[in-house]
Amino acid sequence: MPSLIDLRRRIRSVKNTQQITKAMKMVSAAKLRRAQERVIAARPYSGMLGQVLANVSAAAMGDERTASHPLLAQREQKRIQVILVTADSGLAGAFNANLNKAALKFIEDHQGLDLQFEVAGRKGRDFLKRREINLSGETIGLKKPSYVDAQKIASSIIERYANEEIDAVYIIYNEFKSVMSQKLTITPILPVPLPKGAQQTEYIYEQPPAELLGTILPRYVEVEVYRALLESTAAEHAARMTAMDAASSNASDVIEKLTLFMNRVRQASITREIIEVVSGAAALE
Numbered sequence: 241m242p243s244l245i246d247l248r249r250r251i252r253s254v255k256n257t258q259q260i261t262k263a264m265k266m267v268s269a270a271k272l273r274r275a276q277e278r279v280i281a282a283r284p285y286s287g288m289l290g291q292v293l294a295n296v297s298a299a300a301m302g303d304e305r306t307a308s309h310p311l312l313a314q315r316e317q318k319r320i321q322v323i324l325v326t327a328d329s330g331l332a333g334a335f336n337a338n339l340n341k342a343a344l345k346f347i348e349d350h351q352g353l354d355l356q357f358e359v360a361g362r363k364g365r366d367f368l369k370r371r372e373i374n375l376s377g378e379t380i381g382l383k384k385p386s387y388v389d390a391q392k393i394a395s396s397i398i399e400r401y402a403n404e405e406i407d408a409v410y411i412i413y414n415e416f417k418s419v420m421s422q423k424l425t426i427t428p429i430l431p432v433p434l435p436k437g438a439q440q441t442e443y444i445y446e447q448p449p450a451e452l453l454g455t456i457l458p459r460y461v462e463v464e465v466y467r468a469l470l471e472s473t474a475a476e477h478a479a480r481m482t483a484m485d486a487a488s489s490n491a492s493d494v495i496e497k498l499t500l501f502m503n504r505v506r507q508a509s510i511t512r513e514i515i516e517v518v519s520g521a522a523a524l525e
């Protein structure tokens with residue numbers, strides 16, 4: 241049976257841990273608010289860009305240059321580039337574990353193909369390196385991702401696809417749904433999937449539609465990468481806030497149980513000392 245000193249030390253240690261988890265929860269809640277605002281602001285732009293892309297592609301379908309655009313080239317998928325978006329730090333529940341499992345599942349489903357991973361986030365990078373999986377690039381330290389960060393990732397991907405070094409590009413990330421829910425998403429971004437059967441909007445084009453489409457396609461890829469980074473950041477803070485809230489509640493339960501056990505040990509010790517005193521007094525009579 242542990243002594244009273246050991247129990248007090250354990251209770252003090254759990255209380256210190258609880259203070260840390262509560263502080264981390266508050267920090268994540270503040271960061272989540274800002275990250276959520278950025279996600280909500282980016283979603284309409286992404287949706288509108290997709291709609292414009294559909295309208296312009298419908299107008300440009302009769303032009304031969306549209307079908308020959310490098311970002312629309314359909315090839316047999318033998319060399320696949322995967323962008324894995326994870327967090328730089330842990331203590332976020334199953335946030336990183338689910339992404340890493342999805343990457344392994346993607347590898348299993350595409351055995352025999354040449355897979356290369358572009359990783360955004362330290363956790364994903366370390367996970368894949370331990371398993372000696374081919375990394376074509378890495379980006380870490382994206383605590384507050386900007387559009388420039390997305391451009392750096394997208395530009396190398398676009399260049400490699402245009403040079404036929406890769407045949408398809410997928411992105412794996414957690415999409416932010418709510419504080420309690422994140423959706424694991426695997427989305428193909430190259431070749432750019434043009435919507436079919438889109439209602440053509442009557443635009444007045446200063447440039448030929450095929451030329452305009454060639455400008456929109458790289459921007460579309462950049463926006464998709466940027467939105468994935470924003471969604472992942474918001475989902476990370478939500479997952480960490482939920483995990484730290486659960487950890488704080490568990491710490492309270494542990495403190496309560498340890499305190500109850502400590503009181504029982506102290507009561508047993510006092511009872512034993514009283515019995516010893518009474519027994520000694522009875523022996524002296």
